Amino acid sequence: MSSEVSEKEIEDLYKKIKSAADSGGYILNPDNSFTLALIEGLIVNEKRYGYQACPCRLASGTKNEDLDIICPCDYRDQDINEFGACYCALYVNKAVAEGKQKLKPVPERRSAERKDSSAETVSTANLKYPVWRCTVCGYICARTNPPEICPICKVPKERFEIFMK
């Protein structure tokens, strides 16, 4: 795997992810070699599929089907709350980061929750502006279109869904 990705690429992406995590109040796994290996996996997936799918999940190769598992995934916050780490453990909670909580395998919550957007119901309240929700961090805003990037977790606008309208 390492032959495909340069150290510079890994370092650059690490800095980008670290800065977004710091500004959003997220904590990266302090085990550096572990974290860098995950970041390498993200770069491999970016090259292979065109998007940074979770290295610990099998991507379909179709971006629209995999939006929920592009890192940071839609399940990160719930898994950090419940298990102390996201599915791949790139992101952890404070207790894990400080060595006070041991990491355990995080069960996959994706399949059961797999979204079928056609079946989803959006609350209708005849609002002046639709309410958009970031599927990654839950940030909510009322405006005609979602922001280009989430001001909290920095994911692009394609990760927003209509929450109310």
Add this chain to the structure above:
Amino acid sequence: MNTIKVEGTDKGHVLLLGLSTCIWCKKTKEFLESNNVQFEYVFVDLLESEEKDKVKETLKKWNPACSYPTLVLNNSSCVVGFDEEKIKLELLI
């Protein structure tokens, strides 16, 4: 299924279904190797689509969440995720 075989002590049939990019799959593989367990593995993300679909069907039977790593033991039980304690228990390590 085209698997890669790793020699070691025979603990029954041990099949690791994993992803080449997945660090927990790598940890599982290294754990089996360091405990000298004979096993075979396949990195599903590296397979051609037809073979990939076949392996995914097999995986679904054992682990409906289709997550990786999944360790199939003796074609009769499975361990999902890198659960060191459970693997030790199942393989009597």
